[in-house]
Amino acid sequence: MAKPTVVVLDYGSGNVHSAVKALEVAGADVELTADRTAVLEADGLLVPGVGAFDAVMTALRDARGGELIDRRLAGGRPVLGICVGMQVLFDSGVERDAPAEGLSAWPGAVTQLTADVLPHMGWNTVEAPGDSVLFDGIENERFYFVHSYAAQEWTLDSQPPYPDPKLTWARHGTRFLAAVENGPLSATQFHPEKSGAAGIRLLANWIGSLRAS
Amino acid sequence: MSLAVRIIPCLDVAAGRVVKGVNFLNLRDAGDPVELAARYYEQGADEITFLDVTATVDERDTMYDVVTATAEQVFIPLTVGGGVRSVEHVAKLQAHGADKVGVNSAAIARPALLSEIADRFGSQALVLSLDVKRAGGTDSGWVVTTHGGRTATDIDAIAWAREAIERGAGELLVNSIDADGTRNGFDLELIRAMREVSSVPVIASGGAGDVSHFAPAIQAGADAVLAASVFHDADLTVGDIKRELAAAGLTTR
Numbered sequence: 187m188a189k190p191t192v193v194v195l196d197y198g199s200g201n202v203h204s205a206v207k208a209l210e211v212a213g214a215d216v217e218l219t220a221d222r223t224a225v226l227e228a229d230g231l232l233v234p235g236v237g238a239f240d241a242v243m244t245a246l247r248d249a250r251g252g253e254l255i256d257r258r259l260a261g262g263r264p265v266l267g268i269c270v271g272m273q274v275l276f277d278s279g280v281e282r283d284a285p286a287e288g289l290s291a292w293p294g295a296v297t298q299l300t301a302d303v304l305p306h307m308g309w310n311t312v313e314a315p316g317d318s319v320l321f322d323g324i325e326n327e328r329f330y331f332v333h334s335y336a337a338q339e340w341t342l343d344s345q346p347p348y349p350d351p352k353l354t355w356a357r358h359g360t361r362f363l364a365a366v367e368n369g370p371l372s373a374t375q376f377h378p379e380k381s382g383a384a385g386i387r388l389l390a391n392w393i394g395s396l397r398a399s
Numbered sequence: 400m401s402l403a404v405r406i407i408p409c410l411d412v413a414a415g416r417v418v419k420g421v422n423f424l425n426l427r428d429a430g431d432p433v434e435l436a437a438r439y440y441e442q443g444a445d446e447i448t449f450l451d452v453t454a455t456v457d458e459r460d461t462m463y464d465v466v467t468a469t470a471e472q473v474f475i476p477l478t479v480g481g482g483v484r485s486v487e488h489v490a491k492l493q494a495h496g497a498d499k500v501g502v503n504s505a506a507i508a509r510p511a512l513l514s515e516i517a518d519r520f521g522s523q524a525l526v527l528s529l530d531v532k533r534a535g536g537t538d539s540g541w542v543v544t545t546h547g548g549r550t551a552t553d554i555d556a557i558a559w560a561r562e563a564i565e566r567g568a569g570e571l572l573v574n575s576i577d578a579d580g581t582r583n584g585f586d587l588e589l590i591r592a593m594r595e596v597s598s599v600p601v602i603a604s605g606g607a608g609d610v611s612h613f614a615p616a617i618q619a620g621a622d623a624v625l626a627a628s629v630f631h632d633a634d635l636t637v638g639d640i641k642r643e644l645a646a647a648g649l650t651t652r
Contacts, residue, residue, distance in 0.1 A: 303598060305522065328403055332523045
């Protein structure tokens, strides 16, 4: 059977080399592109994101990223957001104390963590639910985080008959969402492509779920 | 439930080769940077730092290839420092696979460079690298140096660290020129002084020579420790250091 195909959305986000290579090592056939047809037809879409919330949103709008993500989700096609690529899925972020609008796939705001040392930079533990697909078989591992802002609440109510989202939490000063798995839309605040063998396994779990969904 | 102490092997790269020397002098060949980075990754390194110590533009271009080849097989954060002078240079390094850049002399010459980089790439991608030396004539007793420690300035190192954080530096790489290459241990006083004024992570550098040197640096306030020659000489593995840190009750990955 052919490998699942994954597009890494190419919209000018910083370093994407490692994301492409890590997905390949994890078992996907990977293309870095913003081509509409390729983005819509891939088995999975990975949305990277580093830097400032507002800068990422501006670049995403220029690439019509929000619309492409919406189109995929409407068809139940998987999308994985990473770091700021996760943050922009919420209603809003904060940029130099001024609010910035997100993609609103999920309700809620991304706000600054309260901690003695920021950015939250380095390898931290997470609390994943037992039925997580992303963290299946990855226990007691650390993942690489580098951020000062995060979603610190989950406010989306249950929507039967859809299954409840799987929420993974971490803590740096305050508790925040390290990962969300909500139907076809998943996201991690940490960088799986920078999290060594544990991160590769997480990406392999996601890739393994693509053809089934 | 807390962050693990980070162990960061540093590779000084000139013309595509890892070099080593004492106080940046008498450089000797120490191997292939991509191979060494991959070895330290296998040993459990938490990040890798490349320091470009080349002098010419031609040699600098080989650095981009080294970064790309490393980023394609080493799945941990990669920092590149040495000669970073402009936003364009940072963009090129990121496009080749760097996650963070270390800025040193160019920011001393023109501090606005820090905010320019932070505004475009975010503070998380900007490491202020300081080569610090003990000297009279400043409030703190430390000055920053340039040109790999060869040229002292009259800038107070602690005041400079504080200013750099305000301008957008997301991390401090604090290298003690006094301790560098001595293998007598980190400058703990300097780490304490930096921790006191820093709201961002502090990486301790300079002086590591024995497995027992690392825990005191963390206990003095460093979030991460960086070393070069102890790894290249295969005196110590990353695992050796992590075992020692764990034995001291510190959290490692």
